Amino acid sequence: MVRPRARPTAASGPEDALLIEACRRGEQRAMETLYHQYKRRVFGLVHRIVGAADAEEVAQDVFVRVFRGLGSFRGDAALGTWIYRLAVNASLSHVARRGRRGEVGDDELERVAAPEEARRDPRLSERVEAAMAQLPAGYRAILVLHDIEGLSHEECAAIMDCRVGTSKSQLHKARGRMRELLGPALAAERARGGGPVPASDDGGEGLA
Amino acid sequence: MKCADVEARLSAYLDAELSAELSSAVRGHLRACDACRALAEDHAHVIGALASLPPAEPPPALWAAVERGLAAAETVDARRSPWSLGGARLWARLRPHLVPAAALAAAAGLAVVVIESRRGGDAPSGSGGAGQTPQAPGVASGEPGEPSPGSATAPGSLSSPPDPDVGASPPAPSIVQPKVDIDVALAAERARLDDVYRAAVAELAEAAAEERAGWRVPEQRAFDARIAALTRTAELADDVEARERAWQALVSVLQRVALGERVAEVRR
Structure with a gap:
């Protein structure tokens, strides 16, 4: 039977305040610590919204904004939420400026053909990434935040500056679109009779 | 279900x-x-x-790129004047001066209405109208309650002709007096505002000039024309609100240019 999955909870790190203060003073070690603490989450988010080609450029821009903006960070939101918001805004702005140039086209999806063999699709990750690239940037953002990073709808809404209900409906539509795009692969998974891919209980780091 | x-x-x-x-x-x-x-x-x-997607691993060179980005931004900061770096502080410095000016302008409008009403009532007979305006002195003199020293001026500075019956009609001076205070206070406030804006514009203009130097000639001309037009309005307009709007627009344009923004009206 298809059952709900467990979700990680977001946690806030009490050491953030000290780290922020040290970064505001321009302490190199603190800045590096903050960078390493968030680099995978920021880069993963940016990478999946803007694509591999522009990910480094946009991630660099995000961290520059983070360090230059820490002086005005008032702590109304968790540090992680604030950093995610900068990353999402920078990524969506970049995609809007770029238009559809450079996005993965239908051809790429077709190249990632459905498997013939009746076993777990070894290229499922590629297929999922390619399908994500077909989505509107806003759908990509909510999928990354909620389903990949494991954030709650409240956190997603705070990051994307929308209502919780909007976050939920966007996620539902995005998943529906993914299901359409992955149709053949999902049918193959079902034909194999395997259960859904288990979600790991520690799949998200939560927000610090 | x-x-x-x-x-x-x-x-x-x-x-x-x-x-x-x-x-x-x-x-x-x-x-x-x-x-x-x-x-x-x-x-x-x-x-x-x-x-289950594998995490996207950031390239090892990303931190070095971030450091380069920060260094570049700080280098740009170093070229700017303190005015252009403190946009929020600039407006915090200007804002206190804007509110009293608006309040004075509103008070001036009210006083003019009262005075015009008074004149209209006095003109025919001088008796019936006087009884209609017992509140006028209180209303009109309440607003300019904090005129600058020396603003309680002599009747010689009245902008309207002195009333020949002023000695025989006690209420009249108290009605006209507020207008004198308001005019003087308004002029003083306007001069003070102009000084504040001029200082801000002078500093911002220096920072903006550095950005302007890198533009194409047609863009420089468009920028110069826009600044000249706003400056003319700010310095010469009689209407207080029009002057303020022009000063604010001038500061805004210069500030955006100084911050490196490509201002739409001059970057076609």
């Missing part, structure tokens, strides 16, 4: 966001409906596949 109800709630069901009763109902429907069960499995596969 129908198929459409289940489909609409699939995401919430799989994320464990439904109540126990709704979850039970969805689960019961899925046991009986092959199509919905297939849909639910697909959704669960999508969610599971997304959660």
Whole structure:
């Protein structure tokens, strides 16, 4: 039977305040610590919204904004939420400026053909990434935040500056679109009779 | 529960966001409906596949790129004047001066209305109208309660002709007097505002000039024309609000240019 999955909870790190203060003073070690603490989450988010080609450029821009903006960070939101918001805004702005140039086209999806063999699709990750690239940037953002990073709808809404209900409906539509795009692969998974891919209980780091 | 109800709630069901009763109902429907069960499995596969995606590893050179970006931004900061770096502080410095000016302008308008009303009432006979304006002195003199020293001027500075009957009609001086105070206070406030704005504009103009130097000639000309027009209005307009709007527009344009923004009206 298809059952709900467990979700990680977001946690806030009490050491953030000290780290922020040290970064505001321009302490190199603190800045590096903050960078390493968030680099995978920021880069993963940016990478999946803007694509591999522009990910480094946009991630660099995000961290520059983070360090230059820490002086005005008032702590109304968790540090992680604030950093995610900068990353999402920078990524969506970049995609809007770029238009559809450079996005993965239908051809790429077709190249990632459905498997013939009746076993777990070894290229499922590629297929999922390619399908994500077909989505509107806003759908990509909510999928990354909620389903990949494991954030709650409240956190997603705070990051994307929308209502919780909007976050939920966007996620539902995005998943529906993914299901359409992955149709053949999902049918193959079902034909194999395997259960859904288990979600790991520690799949998200939560927000610090 | 129908198929459409289940489909609409699939995401919430799989994320464990439904109540126990709704979850039970969805689960019961899925046991009986092959199509919905297939849909639910697909959704669960999508969610599971997304959660299982390998993390995107940032390139090792990213931190060095961030450091270069910070260094470049700080180098640009070093070229700017303190005015251009403190946009919020600039407006915090200017804002206190804007409110009293607006209040004075409103008070001036009120006083003019009162005075005009008074004149209109006195003109025919001088008796019936006087009885209509007992509140006028209080209303008019209440607003300019904090005129600058020396603003309680002699009748010689009246902008309107002195009333020949001023000695015989006690209420008249108290009605006209507020207008004198307001005019003088307004002029003083305007001069003070102009000084503040001029200082801000002078500093911002220095920073903006550095940015302007890198523009094409047509853009420089368009920028110069825009600044000249705003400056003319700010310095010469009689209307207080028009002057303020022009000063604010001037500061805004210069500030945006000084911050490196490509101001639309001059960057066509």
